[in-house]
Amino acid sequence: MPKKVVxxxxxxxxxxxxxxxxxVAAYPIxxxxxxxxxxxxxxxxxxxxxxxxxxxxxEHSAMAACIGASATxxxxxxxxxxxxxxxxxxxxxxxxxARLPVVMVDVNRAMAPPWSVWDDQTDSLAQRDTGWLxxxxxxxxxxxxxxxxxxxxxxxxxxxxxxMVVESAFxxxxxxxxxxxxxxxxxxxxxxPRKPLYTLTDFENPFSVGALGTPADYYxxxxxxxxxxxxxxKVIKEVGKEFGERFGRDYSQMIELxxxxxxxxxxxxxxxxxxTVKEAVDILRSEGYKVGAAKVRWFxxxxxxxxxxxxxxxxxxxxxxxxxxFGQEGILFNEAKGVLYNTDAKPIMKNYIVGLGGxxxxxxxxxxxxxxxxxxxxxxxxxxxxxxxxxxx
Amino acid sequence: MxxxxxxxxxxxxxxxxxxxxxxxEEHFYAGHTACQGCGAALGLRYVLKAYGxxxxxxxxxxCSTIIAGPWPYSALNAPLFHTAFETTGAVISxxxxxxxxxxxxxxxxxxxxxxxxxxxxGTADIGLQALSxxxxxxxxxxxxxxxxxxxxxxxxQRSSSTPYGAWTxxxxxxxxxxxxxxxxxxxxxxxxxxxxxYAATASVAYPEDFMKKLKKAQTIKGPAFIQLFAxxxxxxxxxxxxxxxxxxxxxxxxxxxxxxxxNGKYKINMPSPNKEPKPIEEFIKLQGRFKYMTKExxxxxxxxxxxxxxxxxxxAEIFG
Numbered sequence: 001m002p003k004k005v006v007x008x009x010x011x012x013x014x015x016x017x018x019x020x021x022x023x024v025a026a027y028p029i030x031x032x033x034x035x036x037x038x039x040x041x042x043x044x045x046x047x048x049x050x051x052x053x054x055x056x057x058x059e060h061s062a063m064a065a066c067i068g069a070s071a072t073x074x075x076x077x078x079x080x081x082x083x084x085x086x087x088x089x090x091x092x093x094x095x096x097x098a099r100l101p102v103v104m105v106d107v108n109r110a111m112a113p114p115w116s117v118w119d120d121q122t123d124s125l126a127q128r129d130t131g132w133l134x135x136x137x138x139x140x141x142x143x144x145x146x147x148x149x150x151x152x153x154x155x156x157x158x159x160x161x162x163x164m165v166v167e168s169a170f171x172x173x174x175x176x177x178x179x180x181x182x183x184x185x186x187x188x189x190x191x192x193p194r195k196p197l198y199t200l201t202d203f204e205n206p207f208s209v210g211a212l213g214t215p216a217d218y219y220x221x222x223x224x225x226x227x228x229x230x231x232x233x234k235v236i237k238e239v240g241k242e243f244g245e246r247f248g249r250d251y252s253q254m255i256e257l258x259x260x261x262x263x264x265x266x267x268x269x270x271x272x273x274x275x276t277v278k279e280a281v282d283i284l285r286s287e288g289y290k291v292g293a294a295k296v297r298w299f300x301x302x303x304x305x306x307x308x309x310x311x312x313x314x315x316x317x318x319x320x321x322x323x324x325x326f327g328q329e330g331i332l333f334n335e336a337k338g339v340l341y342n343t344d345a346k347p348i349m350k351n352y353i354v355g356l357g358g359x360x361x362x363x364x365x366x367x368x369x370x371x372x373x374x375x376x377x378x379x380x381x382x383x384x385x386x387x388x389x390x391x392x393x
Numbered sequence: 394m395x396x397x398x399x400x401x402x403x404x405x406x407x408x409x410x411x412x413x414x415x416x417x418e419e420h421f422y423a424g425h426t427a428c429q430g431c432g433a434a435l436g437l438r439y440v441l442k443a444y445g446x447x448x449x450x451x452x453x454x455x456c457s458t459i460i461a462g463p464w465p466y467s468a469l470n471a472p473l474f475h476t477a478f479e480t481t482g483a484v485i486s487x488x489x490x491x492x493x494x495x496x497x498x499x500x501x502x503x504x505x506x507x508x509x510x511x512x513x514x515g516t517a518d519i520g521l522q523a524l525s526x527x528x529x530x531x532x533x534x535x536x537x538x539x540x541x542x543x544x545x546x547x548x549x550q551r552s553s554s555t556p557y558g559a560w561t562x563x564x565x566x567x568x569x570x571x572x573x574x575x576x577x578x579x580x581x582x583x584x585x586x587x588x589x590x591y592a593a594t595a596s597v598a599y600p601e602d603f604m605k606k607l608k609k610a611q612t613i614k615g616p617a618f619i620q621l622f623a624x625x626x627x628x629x630x631x632x633x634x635x636x637x638x639x640x641x642x643x644x645x646x647x648x649x650x651x652x653x654x655x656n657g658k659y660k661i662n663m664p665s666p667n668k669e670p671k672p673i674e675e676f677i678k679l680q681g682r683f684k685y686m687t688k689e690x691x692x693x694x695x696x697x698x699x700x701x702x703x704x705x706x707x708x709a710e711i712f713g
Contacts, residue, residue, distance in 0.1 A: 052490035057526035061483035068487025210475030212463035
């Protein structure tokens with residue numbers, strides 16, 4: 001299996017190329033730019049065939065062009081970050097509503113003001129209710145694998161929904177790492193050409209897409225998306241398993257569990273910060289702490305069942321959110337707590353707000369959090385529910 | 394109502410058919426939901442006739458969203474993608490790119506036409522950026538702005554294409570004389586600034602001229618744009634049987650002159666471009682939306698019309 005030393009962004013670009021995307025419409029924004037630069041380079045070097053690159057005049061148009069392309073039967077891809085993603089918001093709903101499996105890489109970047117180009121998950125999590133599947137990558141390999149799986153899952157006949165693959169600004173996007181890339185023939189076997197639900201080239205049986213849905217019908221359109229999201233959980237597990245069988249990296253679990261079997265305390269989070277957490281888990285274990293890590297790979301659909309299975313056997317869950325919903329709490333914390341409310345699993349849960357706007361999250365931070373959690377469990381009582389861990393005092 | 398299958402089978406006598414100046418085949422069906430006398434519905438019908446159903450339509454939020462019919466119906470005998478207000482230029486770019494990636498023939502006699510059909514608000518205002526992107530990137534598609542001079546679908550609010558002195562629901566007249574105070578935005582000039590392959594104005598009162606322009610847009614490589622004047626009796630507070638007369642008067646008064654821009658050259662194609670334009674009053678007096686205008690307002694509008702007309706004639710002279 002060929003290996004390449006690439007940045008997270010180049011991993012995304014290679015995955016798009018290997019997925020044989022047919023239309024890329026994108027607009028530059030730091031730190032996403034090297035994804036689309038690399039794709040442009042593939043075209044300039046004649047490394048790809050039948051790929052149309054549309055250098056649009058905004059992210060809103062990037063998504064609109066991808067939607068037009070996808071409705072015409074093409075495999076469409078784009079990438080963006082923060083402000084660009086926010087500008088696309090309206091069309092994210094449109095892609096899902098029109099049941100178009102566009103794939104997009106979002107390089108997590110903090111929302112302005114103040115201006116920031118660094119890592120923060122609030123941009124993608126703010127798109128929670130748009131009907132997109134969301135996959136959070138821990139490392140460059142997962143960016144690559146995530147994009148390939150995203151097409152297969154989104155295009156699945158039971159899903160037909162768009163998929164967002166999320167990576168961290170700079171920590172992944174601009175950091176080089178070894179990435180295994182299967183041979184093109186192997187990928188073609190895993191990911192055959194798209195079989196669209198419909199295409200606008202059907203002149204024999206012309207139809208309209210997205211016409212007015214009155215109160216008599218709109219409701220069922222929404223239910224179908226809700227159902228497709230539920231179905232997507234099965235498809236994710238199937239595709240993740242197949243990926244593992246073919247390429248040796250198993251993604252059949254929507255939550256990756258790390259040393260949780262006998263753990264009393266579990267750190268839960270998403271994306272690149274979970275690499276640091278796993279490192280800290282190893283160290284903490286050598287110091288006698290019974291800790292583990294739960295990396296939420298898929299935020300949408302949300303892995304309710306897997307979370308319950310985990311939660312019923314642990315005493316405490318520390319949810320690390322590199323994001324915040326103003327007026328409430330960390331977004332993953334909010335979701336995880338909500339899932340468990342109607343179950344018999346009642347671990348103590350505490351929300352640590354960490355690393356907003358790219359502030360480093362270190363092994364020592366995780367160790368300090370473990371210590372705090374241990375005290376809470378011993379006392380059987382939360383000191384506070386939400387802690388802004390990094391706050392300068 | 395005659396069933397569709399029966400309509401499709403209907404034949405005209407050969408001698409009558411020979412005299413037709415427009416294609417007989419109908420691809421815009423009964424059951425659409427346009428208001429009586431709707432210029433836009435008429436325009437859409439001509440576009441469908443021109444391309445015989447072998448066109449992919451993109452319609453953003455506008456009257457035609459409704460006119461085309463609610464799910465699961467469609468009055469168009471052609472694939473139709475409904476999209477968000479400001480995205481027509483971008484969506485047709487994406488459709489064209491996908492067709493090319495998949496190896497379809499785009500444009501030309503036997504190719505697929507990619508058509509954006511958007512109102513004046515969706516073009517001159519919220520969709521201007523996407524339109525500019527589409528033109529500048531040079532996609533092989535046609536963008537038609539059907540111009541009824543206000544946001545009619547939302548209930549007659551002014552757009553930048555609304556003329557000076559017009560009443561709309563957010564320029565309502567009243568004691569303060571709060572009417573539209575800005576002249577009509579010249580979208581066609583903005584389009585031409587992009588040096589597109591083809592740009593033209595057209596009117597529902599001159600279907601043969603419109604058809605000729607649609608055919609041209611089909612054969613010329615690169616982006617094409619047509620601004621179609623489409624009266625709205627509902628929003629203009631005009632009788633529903635005056636649509637054609639109003640559209641004709643808009644041309645005859647030089648309020649909305651017909652011309653083409655092709656390969657850097659302007660060509661005026663008015664029915665009689667050398668004749669003095671009729672006074673603007675003739676166009677105005679048939680419409681309730683202008684009833685609050687004072688004599689001074691009328692003069693301001695008349696002066697604007699003649700100045701713009703003069704400018705166009707000069708352009709045609711210099712770049713003819």
